[in-house]
Every structure is written in structure tokens, then in C-alpha cells.
Amino acid sequence: MLTNIVETKKVEVKNLTLPSQKQVQRYSFYEALANPKRHIGVIAEMKKASPSKGILKESFAPIDIGAEYEKVGVDAISVLTDQTYFKGSKHDLMMVKETTSLPVLRKDFIIDPIQVEESARIGADAILLIAEILTDKKLAALYKQATDLGLDVLVEVHSLDRLSQLLQTITPKIIGVNNRNLATFETDIQTTKELSAHIPSSSLLVSESGILTAEDLRQVKEFGAKAVLVGEAFMKDQTPGIGVRRLFGELERV
């Protein structure tokens, strides 16, 4: 699946025309996660669909979801901008930037400098770089380009091998451990436990994927995560805002 996604991105990159620079208020993704509103930071994701679960939310309205997330006090919003596999769009991100005052992560499969430039132009505050689809050299170059443009970068890893290797080239300020195996789609929060001991003390650890319950949240915090990235649990609840409050044990049953 990951190979298919990357092939699709190569075609998209070839056909990509850069948009003009959007004038937007910038917010620090890193600072928001380093100073969370609750006991652990939360990046609330909006995704209409995913390769593993299909359609997650039929009536997908990014402006409404963003407003709800802001109202319940999430620290940052992640917007899937991939169209083919997640049914998202760059327009979704632009709408969320226009209507909320939270840092926004562009969640996509970035493999080329033109996508980094595009992310800055559409107003993203941060981008995702997935170590599993990039060489160390490419990762370091895209990381530098993004930070030079004033963007924060969430560097995502899934295996200890890949983490150890990339740390020989860069020490990302924010490291995401993806609990989802992107080959099998299985999620296991023990992945965060396995990798956490190897995360440099200067890097902020984000536990990503498969966090569905308050117990999952408690565990990944115990493993050392300073923030979580959650999509499915919020998309599938009665409303995304209720999903956030439920995860944090702020309501029992609604």
C-alpha cells in the first residue's frame, strides 16, 4: 500500500503547479505540543477515509470539525490532504487555517521539495515526513527546507532500525512513533514503548495511531509520549468533539 501511495505521489509531483502564497496567521506546532492544555498534548486529526478503514465519516465538513476541535481545546489539528487514499484535499487545510486559531499539520506523503514549498504556501504550520518512505539524505534535505520556511516537522518512524539510522543524520525536534504498521495496517501501542527508550531527550515524542481509549492514552503517556495523534477515534464518535472529551475521560457515555 505504501508503495502504491508513493507511486501516486510521484505522479502528483510531476503535475503539481505551485499556488500563490496564502497570507495566514502562523502558530507554532512545537510550542503547542510542548505546552499542552491537558496532561498530554493532542493533535486531533480530520480524515474522511483511510486505506485501512474505508469511509470513516460520510458527512465530512472540515470547517465544522475544526470549530469543534477548537472548542474542546485540542492543541493542534492534523488535516489529511491526500485525495486518492484519504479523500482529503489541500482546500480542507486552507479552510481550517482560515477558520481556526490552532497550529495545523499537513498530513500527506511528502517526497519532493515542491510539496514542502506548497505546504508553506497553502498555510500549513507543520508537515509530516515519513522516514519509511525517504532516504536519510532526502529526509534531512526536506527537513531543512521546511524549517528554513518556518514550518515545524513531525518526523514519523515505525521501527527501531529506521529510528537508529536516521538519528545518525538528524535529531528531529518532534518525533512521531507510528503504532500502525503501514504494511499490514495493524496497530499496537507497544511500538511506542519499544521505541521510546531510543528517542533523544531533546526530541518531543508523539505517539500516533491506534489510540482509541483512555487506557491507551494512559499507557502511551507512561511510555513517555508528550502528545498523541488521534484520528479514527474522533471521526467515528458521535461528534469529533465528543470523541476528544471521551478519550480524556471528561464524560462517561453520551
Ligand SMILES: O=C(O)c1ccccc1NCC(=O)[C@H](O)[C@H](O)COP(=O)(O)O
Ligand atoms: O490510517 C491508515 O489506514 C493509513 C494507511 C496507510 C498509511 C497511513 C495511514 N494513516 C495515517 C496516519 O498516520 C493516521 O491517520 C494517524 O496516525 C491517526 O491514526 P488513527 O488514530 O489510528 O486514525
